[in-house]
Amino acid sequence: MQSLKGKKVLITGGSRGIGGATAIALAKEGAELGLIARSEESFDSIRGELTEIGAVFAVAAADVSRETMVQQAVTKLEQELGSFDVIINNAGVGVYGSFMELTTDEWRKVLDTNVMGIVHVTKAALPGMIEKNRGDIINISSMSGLKGTEGSSAYSASKFAVIGMSESLMQEVRRNNIRVSVLTPSLVETDLTRGNNSNDRNPEKFMQAEDVAEYIVSLLKLEQRTFIKTSQLWGTNPF
Template identity: 35%
Template sequence: MSFRGKTVVITGASSGIGAASCIEFAKKGANLALVARRKEKLVELEKTLVKFGINTSVCECDVSDKTQVQKMSSQVMEKFGGIDVLVNNAGFAIYGTVSDLTIEEIESQMETNYFGMVYCTKKFLPKMLEQKSGHIVNVASVAASFGLPGIASYCASKFAMLGFSEGLKHELKGTGVGITVVSPIMVKTNFFDHQSFKHMPKYSPTALSAKTVANAIVSAANSSRLEIIVPSAVRGAVWIKHTFPYIVNPILGSVFRKQMAKKNLFF
C-alpha cells in the first residue's frame, strides 16, 4: 500500500524499530513526524530521509510528559494539518526482580511504555475521529502475553497496552479509525543497552532485525486485525500459553529463573 501524502507520527523514532519504521514509511511516500527525546539523533535521521522527497518534522519530546506531548501534537498539527497514522513505539525496560527494583524504576517504565501511548493517543485520536479515518499502531511485545520474571514491570506495561488497545478497538467500530498492536519477539536494537542488562546475553539466534518489525508496522497501519505477532509462527506459542497455562507457565518460570540465577553469579 502507498502512503504517499499521508502523515505518519512515530514515537521512539531516534533509533531501532522507530528509525527503521521511519525509513520504511518514507519509502512509501509518507510525510513523517519524528518524535523522540534525543533531538540530535532525529536530525541525523531526518538527513537520511531527504532522498525520499517527503516532508518531515523533528519533534523533541518525552512521551511520558503530558506537557511535552501537548506541545508535540500542536507542532504536528501546525505542520501537517492532520494525521493518518500514529505509531506508539517509544518504550524501554529495566531488568531486575520486583523486590530489587525501586518504585521509581517500575513507574518510569509504565509512564513511558503505557501512559506515553495513552497521552499520544488522546491527543491525536480526536482528529482521526473528525476525519473519519486513521490508524493507531501500538508497538508492544510478546511480553504482552507472557509474564516473565526479571521484566515483570515491562510485561505489565505491555499487557496494559494490549488490553487498552483491545478495548479501544471495540469503541472505534464504525468510526473509520482502526487500531492494531504489533508484538515482536526479541529484536536486535539498543533495547538491551540499559545497564541493568549488562550481565545478560543480548540477543538470541532468533532475534529479529528492526527492519523486519518495521515492515510489520507498515502492514499494521492498514490492517483490520487487533494484533500482529512477529514472526507469525509465535502466535501458536501464545495460543498454547493461553490455552494450557498450567503447563506452559511452570516451564517458562523455570527457564527464566535459571537465567536470573546465572546473572546473579556475576555480582
C-alpha cells in the first residue's frame, strides 16, 4: 500500500460533510491539504480540528461554479503547498422539485456547481499532475447518477454527467499514470441530505461522512498500478 504522507490533496467542499471528514482522515495520514469552500467563515470549525492534528493545510474561498474564482483559488493553494497529487471533487448542491416546477435558474445552479465545478477545478489543477506524470482524481457522484427518481431531475442529470465525464477523462489521462475514480454513494447523513428526509428515520442507520472518507483513503493507498474506476457505496440496512 502507498503512504499518503506528504501527498498534496485538493478537496472542494472541504469544510464540512464528506469533504470535511475526508480532510480530517487524510490529515491523520500525513497528507497536506488544500481546501476550497464557498466562504472563509465556513472553515472556522475545521481549522481547529486540523490544527489539533498538526496538519499542513491551506484554504481558499471560491464558488466552484465560477471559473475565474476557481483559477485564483487553485493558484493561491499551489503557491502555498505546491502542485497537487490528488483532486477530490466533492462540492455539490441539490435542488429538488418536479420537472415542470424547477426554474431555469435552478437547473443552472445545479449543473454549474455539480458539473462545471468539477470541470473548472480539474482543469486548474490537472496540469501539475500531468507534469508529475502521476496522480489521482476522485469525483463524487451519487446513486442518483445511476437511477433517476421523481423530483430529482436536475440533480440526477448532474450526477449522471459526472459519471460520463469521469469515464472519458479516465481514458485520456491513464497514459499519464493518473487514476480517475468516481464514487456513487447512496444516502449519506450530511447537511445536504438532512433537510430532505423524514424526521422519523434513524440517522445512525445511514452512511456517515466518515465512512466515505475512510473508503477514499483506502482508494488512494492502492498501489499506483491499480485503481477502482467506479464504486457504489450503500447503507447496509437503513430501513
